[in-house]
Amino acid sequence: MNEIFAALEAASTTVENNPVLNISIFGAFVAITLFIVIRASRNNKTAADYYAAGRSFTGPQNGFAIAGDYLSAASFLGICGAIALNGYDGFLYSIGFLVAWLVALLLVAELMRNTGKFTMADVLSFRLAQRPVRMAAAITTLAVCFFYLLAQMAGAGGLVSLLLGIDDRIGQSIVVAVVGVLMIVYVLVGGMKGTTWVQIVKAFLLIGGAIVMTIWVLAINGFNINTLLGAAVDASTTTPPDAILAPGLQYGANPWDFISLAIALVLGTAGLPHVLMRFYTVPTAKEARRSVVWAIWLIGLFYLLTLVLGYGAAALVGPDAIREAPGGVNSAAPLLALALGGPILLGFISAVAFATILAVVAGLTITAAASFAHDIYANVVKKGDVPPDGEVKVARRTVVVIGVLAIIGGIGVQGQNVAFLVALAFAVAASANLPTILYSLFWRGFTTRGAVWSMYGGLGAAIILIVLSPVFWGTETSVFKVGTAIWPLNNPGIVSIPLGFFLGWLGSVTSRKREDRRLAAEMDVRSLTGYGAEKATNH
C-alpha cells in the first residue's frame, strides 16, 4: 500500500507539474494524424468526397470511427469518475449509451444509408415537401451540433487545468483556441476522410489505453472481480460503504430525473446527426450494418472497461483524492493512470483525452457544415441551382465560421456549468429528430405538416423545459442561483420526446394535403433494397 500512497502524493503535484511530457505526447498525436489527414485528402474533389469520404470506408473502419466519434471526453472521463465516486449509478448511466445502438442497428442505419446521400435531411425530405422539411431538419441538426460542440469546447478548458496545470483564464483560452484551430485545419484539409481517420486513430488509442489499464487494475486485484469490488468498498467514503454497489447515490434523490435522462439516451443516439452522417461514408447498407455491429462491440467493450477502471480508481486512488484533485470527478481516470504507470501513462491518457475532444469536435463541425451547405444553402436558398463545386466551397467557409464560433463560445463558457448541454443534445435528438426519422421510414400516413410540427415542437419543448428547469434556476449549480424552477426535472426528455411523437402524428392526421404516392413507393423500395444507392461510389 505504501507505493500507492507515494503515488497519490505525487499525483497532486505531478498532475499539475508535468505538462511538457503531456504536451509532447499530444503533439506527436497531432503530427501523426495531420500526416494521415494530408495523405488521405489528396483527392477530395466532389461533394461526395468532402462530405462522405467518397463512400470508401469499410464497415470495420467506420465502426472504429463511430466509436471514436461517440466516446467523447464526457463518456471517458465523466463515466470513470462517476463510477469512482458514486459506483453503480455511473455504470447505470453508461448502459443507456450502449443499448441505444440497437435502435440505430435495427431501425435506422441501413434504411438511412439506402435512402440518403449526405445528411439526415436527405432522408426526411425524400417524400415530403423539400424546403420546409429540409429547413426544419437542418435547424435541429445545427442545434444538436451546437449544444454538443459547446459542451466539448468547455470540457477542453476544464481538461487543460487538470492535465497541463494551466489554471488561469488566459492560458485556458489559448488552449481552447488551439483545439479550435487544429479542428478547423483537420476538417478544412481532410474533409470527412481526414475527420474519419482522426476518429479511427483516436478510438484505437482510447480503447487500447483502457484495455492496458483494465488488465493492470485486474492484475493488482488477482483477476478477481470480488477483490476489486471489496477494495473499492474498503476505500469508499459513503455511508454505508457498500452503497457504491447498488443504485441510488447519484440519481436516488430524484429517480424521475434519471428516467427522463434514460429515455433521452436510449432514443437520442439514433437521432444524432453526426452519427447518422457516418453511415454515408460506407458504400452499401451491408457495410453500414457492419459498422454499427463493430461500433456496438467496441462501445460495449469500452463501457465494460470503464466499470473496472471506475471501481479501480475508487480502490487505488480513493474518492477523497479524486474529489480534491483539480478537475474533480473528471480526474479519476488520469489519476488512476498515474497511480498505475506513472507520468508516462498519465501523459498518454491525457493526450488521448485531448485527441478525444479534437475528434469529436471535428465530427460535429463537418456535420454542421454539411447541413448548412447542402440543406440550407444548396437546396433551400438556391433551390438546387448551384455550380458543382459551389456547395463544397460554402461548406468549407462554414467550417471556418463554426470553428471560430466554437472557439468564442468555448472561451465564453469557461467556468460555467455546461454539463447539461450533452443531455440537452440527446434530448433534442430524441424529441425532434428520431420521431420524424421513424415516421418517414415506417409510416405511410406521415406528412409534411407532421414532420415540421414534430421537429420544431420537439426542439422547442426540449429547450423551453431546460430553460425552466433547475439547470437554470434556484440551486447551487444552476446558471442563475436565484429564483425557482417551474419544471422540476433537469432533463426534458420524459415530456418532450412523447410530445415530438404526438405532434408528428397529430400534424399528419390533420393535414389535408396528400403526399406523393410515387415518391413514397420509391422511398420504400429503395430503403429496403438499396436500389440506386449502391452505385453512389461511382460518381
Next chain:
Amino acid sequence: MSDPRAETAPPGGIDYIAVEESAPFQELKRTQRSFIFPLAVAFLVWYFVYVLLSSFATDFMGTRVWGDVTVGLLFGLGQFVTTFAITMAYVAFANRKLDPQAEAIRDALEKQEPTS
C-alpha cells in the same frame, strides 16, 4: 439539378408503385418488419424494466449474490449480454434472410433499367 433526388435516383421510368405492390417486395417488407419490430419492443421493455428497478427497487438491486457482486451488477451486465446477443441475432438474420431477397429485387430492377 433542381430536384436533388434526381442525382441519386436512377434515370428512366421505373414504376415504383408496381414494384412496391409486387409479391417479392411485400414478402421482404414483411420479413424485415416481423423481425425488427418485436425485437425493438423487447429490448426497450427490458431496458426500461432495468431502469425502473434501478430507480425504485434499490434494495433489491443491492442484494448480494456472490461476494460483493450484487443483483444490480448482474442485471447491468445482462444488458450488455442481451445487446450483444440481439446484435449477433440480427446480423445472422439479415445476412441469411434479408440480403438475398433484397438483392433479387435489386437485380431485377437493374435489369429493367437499360442505361445501367
